[in-house]
Amino acid sequence: MKITVKRWHAIAQWQWDTGKTDDNGDAEEDVCGICRIPFEGCCPTCKVPGDDCPLIWGECSHVFHMHCLLKWIGTAASKQQCPMDRRPWGETIAHLSVHTPRNLDRISISSDRREKGRRE
Amino acid sequence: MSVVYSRRLKKELQEIQIEQADPTKRAAGIQLLQADDLKIWFFSIEVLGESLYKNEVFHLMVRFDPEYPFKSPAVQFVVSDKVKPPVHPHVYTNGHICASILGDDWSPTLSVMAICITIQSMLASCKKKELPEGNDDYVRTAPDNPKKTRFVYHDDTV
Numbered sequence: 039m040k041i042t043v044k045r046w047h048a049i050a051q052w053q054w055d056t057g058k059t060d061d062n063g064d065a066e067e068d069v070c071g072i073c074r075i076p077f078e079g080c081c082p083t084c085k086v087p088g089d090d091c092p093l094i095w096g097e098c099s100h101v102f103h104m105h106c107l108l109k110w111i112g113t114a115a116s117k118q119q120c121p122m123d124r125r126p127w128g129e130t131i132a133h134l135s136v137h138t139p140r141n142l143d144r145i146s147i148s149s150d151r152r153e154k155g156r157r158e
Numbered sequence: 159m160s161v162v163y164s165r166r167l168k169k170e171l172q173e174i175q176i177e178q179a180d181p182t183k184r185a186a187g188i189q190l191l192q193a194d195d196l197k198i199w200f201f202s203i204e205v206l207g208e209s210l211y212k213n214e215v216f217h218l219m220v221r222f223d224p225e226y227p228f229k230s231p232a233v234q235f236v237v238s239d240k241v242k243p244p245v246h247p248h249v250y251t252n253g254h255i256c257a258s259i260l261g262d263d264w265s266p267t268l269s270v271m272a273i274c275i276t277i278q279s280m281l282a283s284c285k286k287k288e289l290p291e292g293n294d295d296y297v298r299t300a301p302d303n304p305k306k307t308r309f310v311y312h313d314d315t316v
């Protein structure tokens with residue numbers, strides 16, 4: 039059987055490289071502990087996920103939406119501590135806007151097959 | 159104003175309602191009684207198994223700050239004709255609770271359920287039923303909202 043590809047569209051997903059070994063995108067840890075929204079989505083104050091709503095890593099290796107974390111650090115109650123472990127918050131700036139489109143290998147191609155007797 | 163973060167509270171409520179419907183997931187002894195809005199919720203709490211509070215049921219009132227989860231909710235035991243607060247060294251007779259998780263040790267990664275479980279275990283581990291020191295003085299002058307009180311935290315393990 040001969041298949042002629044009439045058109046195809048690629049679907050690529052991106053996700054933040056949170057340094058977690060496990061690739062399961064919907065794992066519990068892939069949710070910001072402050073707003074409970076997945077890292078792939080943006081914080082509640084932003085509209086569009088991506089570089090405008092980056093993630094921030096603490097020296098303790100905990101990850102949050104930068105906007106969520108800064109809002110917490112901005113309160114007196116935070117005592118400038120990580121909300122997860124209460125260690126003094128220090129961030130590793132180098133990580134700030136790294137994102138890796140590591141799911142690019144999952145490109146899906148949909149093809150319309152032309153078969154006898156089928157009209158479109 | 160973090161009205162936008164109310165989505166998180168809605169999510170917490172949905173999760174609690176799902177858990178409550180599933181006996182395998184439900185935290186034993188903790189039940190959501192009422193949550194008509196995102197301002198005030200009521201829970202019933204009892205300690206199952208052997209404890210000083212066997213067969214006693216308490217009601218917890220949780221009032222949310224618009225800044226939740228950046229600010230802790232105001233949590234206290236309900237005092238009414240029907241329900242009484244537990245006699246506990248960290249619980250005043252007006253229902254106010256002295257627990258660091260509700261004040262200095264609050265973190266936005268905690269949740270309402272985490273508070274309920276902490277309070278339940280505070281009761282479970284109690285060795286002696288007694289009122290907090292200075293209860294009468296505190297109750298006489300206490301503000302309506304326990305969050306306005308500056309508590310000095312006692313040993314939370316008691």
Ligand SMILES: [Zn+2]
Nearest residue numbers: 070073103106
């Ligand atoms: Zn967040």
Ligand SMILES: [Zn+2]
Nearest residue numbers: 081084091105
């Ligand atoms: Zn944002």
Ligand SMILES: [Zn+2]
Nearest residue numbers: 098100120123
């Ligand atoms: Zn941390």
